[in-house]
Amino acid sequence: VVGVDVGGTKVLAASVEVAGVGVAPTVLDRELEASRADTPEVLERIEGALARLLARAEVSPSAIGVGLAGFVDRSGIVRRAPNAAGLVGADLAARLEQRFGLPTFVDNDANCVAVTAHHTSAPDSSDLVAVTLGTGIGGGLVVGGRLLRGANGFAGEPGHMVVVEDGLPCPCGQRGCWERYASGSALGEQARTVAAAGGAPGVVRHAGSVEAVTGAHVTDLLERDPDARWLFDAWCGHVAAGLANLLVLLDPEVVVIGGGLSAHGELLGRLVTEHLDRRFPAAVQDREFELLVTPGGPEAGAVGAALLGAYQSS
Ligand SMILES: [Zn+2]
Numbered sequence: 001v002v003g004v005d006v007g008g009t010k011v012l013a014a015s016v017e018v019a020g021v022g023v024a025p026t027v028l029d030r031e032l033e034a035s036r037a038d039t040p041e042v043l044e045r046i047e048g049a050l051a052r053l054l055a056r057a058e059v060s061p062s063a064i065g066v067g068l069a070g071f072v073d074r075s076g077i078v079r080r081a082p083n084a085a086g087l088v089g090a091d092l093a094a095r096l097e098q099r100f101g102l103p104t105f106v107d108n109d110a111n112c113v114a115v116t117a118h119h120t121s122a123p124d125s126s127d128l129v130a131v132t133l134g135t136g137i138g139g140g141l142v143v144g145g146r147l148l149r150g151a152n153g154f155a156g157e158p159g160h161m162v163v164v165e166d167g168l169p170c171p172c173g174q175r176g177c178w179e180r181y182a183s184g185s186a187l188g189e190q191a192r193t194v195a196a197a198g199g200a201p202g203v204v205r206h207a208g209s210v211e212a213v214t215g216a217h218v219t220d221l222l223e224r225d226p227d228a229r230w231l232f233d234a235w236c237g238h239v240a241a242g243l244a245n246l247l248v249l250l251d252p253e254v255v256v257i258g259g260g261l262s263a264h265g266e267l268l269g270r271l272v273t274e275h276l277d278r279r280f281p282a283a284v285q286d287r288e289f290e291l292l293v294t295p296g297g298p299e300a301g302a303v304g305a306a307l308l309g310a311y312q313s314s
Contacts, residue, residue: 001015001016001018001061001062001063001064001065001306001307001309001310001313002014002015002016002050002053002054002061002063002064002065002102002306002309003016003064003065003066003067003112003301003302003303003304003305003306003307003308003309004046004049004050004064004065004066004067004302004305005067005068005109005299005301005302005304005305006037006042006046006066006067006068006084006087007037007069007301008036008037008038008069008084009034009035009036009037010032010033010034010035011032011033011035011037011042011045011046011049012030012031012032012033012049012298012299012301012302013030013031013033013046013049013050013053013302014027014028014029014030014031014053014299014302014303014306015027015028015029015030015053015057015061016028016302016303016306016307018306018307018310021119021123022119022120022123023120024120025119025120025303025306025307027299027302027303029053029056029057030053030299030302031049031050031052031053032049033045033048033049036086037068037081037084037085037086037087038084038085038086039085039086040086041086042084042086042087043086043087043090043092043095046066046092046096047095047096047099050064050096050099050100051100054100060102061102062102062103062309062310062313063102063103063104063105063309063310063312063313064096064100064102064103064104064105064309065104065105065106065107065112065304065305065306065307065308065309065310065312066092066093066096066104066105066106066107066305066309067106067107067108067109067111067112067301067302067304067305067308068081068084068087068106068108068109069081069082069084069108069109069110069134069135069136069138070082070084070087070088070108071108071153071154071157072106072107072108072153073152073153073154074149074152074153075091075093075153076091076092076093076094076104076105076106076107077089077090077091077092078090078092078106079154082136082171092104092106093105093106103309103312103313104309105308105309105312105313107305107308108138108140108156109132109138109301109304109305110130110131110132110138110139110140110156110258111140111147111156111308112140112301112304112305112307112308113130113132113138113140113256113258113294113300113304114128114129114130114139114140114141114142114147114156114256115140115142115147115304115307115308115311116294116300116303116304116307117130117254117256117258117292117294118142118254119307119311121254121256121292121294122253122254122256122290122292125142125252125253125254126142126143126144126145126253127142127143127144127250127251127252127253127254128141128142128252128253128254128255128256129141129142129243129246129247129250129252129254129255129256130142130255130256130257130258131158131242131243131246131255131256131257131258131259132257132258132259133182133183133184133239133257133258133259134183134184134185134259135183135184135185136159136179136183136185137158137159137178137179137182137183137242138157138159138259139156139157139158139159140156141155141156141250143250147311158178158242158245158246159177159178159179159183160172160174160177160178160179161177161178161242161245162174162175162176162177162178163176163177163178163181163238163241163242163245164176164181167180167181168180168181178238178241178242178245181235181238181241181242182235182238182239182241182242184215184259185214185215186215186235186238187215187218187219187231187232187235188213188214188215188216188217188218190231190234190235191203191213191214191215191217191218191231192210192211192213194227194231195210195213196210199227200213200225200227200228200231201227202221202225202227202228203217203218203221203225203227203228203231206220206221206225218231218232218235219232219263219264222264222267232264232267232271233271236268236271236272236274236275237275237279239257239268239272239275240272240275240276240279240280241275241279241280243255243272243276243283244276244279244280244282244283244284245283247276247280247283247284247287247289248282248283251287251289252289253288253289253290254289254290254292255289255290255291255292256292256293256294257269257272257291257292257293257294258293258294258300265293265294266293268293269291269292269293272291273291
């Protein structure tokens with residue numbers, strides 16, 4: 001199966017061998033192309049990467065899966081994608097099917113994370129929640145062993161659950177969305193707010209200036225700066241608050257956290273669990289679930305898209 005990960009600044013297409021459930025898929029070949037997803041030329045970049053990859057393939061793939069950050073409706077048309085505006089309105093699946101003659105499936109990248117986690121780490125679970133903590137928060141829900149799509153295809157968007165009524169404004173038009181508090185970018189914003197008031201001097205020194213502080217500067221210093229540790233712990237509390245809502249709503253067997261912060265997965269998992277246990281009893285009492293922080297990695301998006309293609313075409 002071929003998986004395509006459409007990021008904000010690059011397109012990665014990969015040939016992926018998908019073995020049985022519970023077996024990690026193997027990347028056989030890849031094609032990386034720099035591309036700005038906010039311009040219409042991203043379509044040509046995707047086609048170019050696929051054409052070169054398929055020309056080299058020894059075996060004809062069975063399907064193409066495409067993952068991107070955005071709202072993709074049930075027919076595979078991209079409806080909203082703040083970081084991939086060049087694809088909005090495009091019937092990407094039909095266009096690629098016509099060009100390459102392979103069944104093609106386009107979906108939200110967090111749905112790809114959910115499918116990957118289900119396939120690789122938790123094949124026996126019937127109910128799974130996956131969230132990705134990056135620029136925003138993405139989500140994918142497996143319910144009864146199948147990806148939950150919803151009436152319009154937009155199910156599993158926990159980033160825009162309101163966790164603070166009349167809270168911080170969100171680009172989606174609401175206030176108080178979970179991703180304004182618990183995304184990777186929110187960690188940076190919280191650190192800048194503290195730094196602007198004269199706090200976290202070690203983090204500011206590491207970043208060079210208050211304005212330059214990002215979430216990565218905080219996580220870089222987790223082992224040696226108490227302020228960084230405190231900021232990260234407070235942010236984990238925001239992560240736990242949204243997860244508590246998902247736990248009471250869906251009662252999943254497995255909760256997966258993916259995204260750019262998974263390099264600190266062990267600490268993230270531990271602090272989030274502490275917040276859940278201490279502050280959200282209704283979410284955790286009498287519920288058995290496993291919290292997994294997935295390693296991610298540069299090819300995880302393309303592998304997830306390939307699995308999604310395999311999953312949809314089977
Ligand atoms: Zn929002």
